[in-house]
Amino acid sequence: MIRNALLNILHVKRLGLWMVLVGVLVATGVAEPKTLKEGDPFPDLSGFGLEGALPTELKGKVILLDFWASWCGPCKESFPVLEELHKKYAASGLVVLGVNVDDKAKAVEDFLKRRPVSFPIVRDASKRLVSAVDIETMPTSFLIDKQGKIKGVHRGFRGAETKRAYVKEIEELLK
């Protein structure tokens, strides 16, 4: 009986097998969009219904856009570094922008009370932007050049190592 069952499986008609395979792949989400990579244009931020005020002048600026959440440990570690970069390079044309992905605005408020920063923060409450960008880990930051193209993607935050990479890339783009 088991032998018959195995033979049945082996004799599935080719077309049927392909249909099942394609159906399974589509349904399980294998064909999902890929994360944006270097060289891709970053989507226009005004089209995602972000909560909070976006900086008025983004065109022609170098942007360090950081996706973060209050529950993410490395995000907490990254904030002092982002603040430092903002203070050091804002006058030269860098915009540091934090995009929060928390479900509750209260969590963001509490986080920012404990770790106040002077760079702008917006919240992607609907998760439309983060879904479109489809990041692979938290935090993820994108370094965007003056033409709006992605020049660097930083996945995770590894203290001094990530800071060094930020500084090198920012100084290169601000030239």
Place this chain on the structure above:
Amino acid sequence: MKKQNFGPLALGILLVVTLTGCSTVKPWERGTLADYTMRADRDPLAVSLSEHVWFSREAHSGGRGVGGGGCGCN
């Protein structure tokens, strides 16, 4: 009359029904997983008692998970 063979059809239906139940939790959706209450080591007393039982029964200890919460950050 040839006997109908429903094996492949049943297999296909089974595959679709079971595999579509899989779900990927996106990195930005892990707030609940990263919550303190999701940590296996949140109660030190319970951990030490549990460790004692394991050591007594299995003659080994340690090797209990990794650091960090469930956010999968970095």
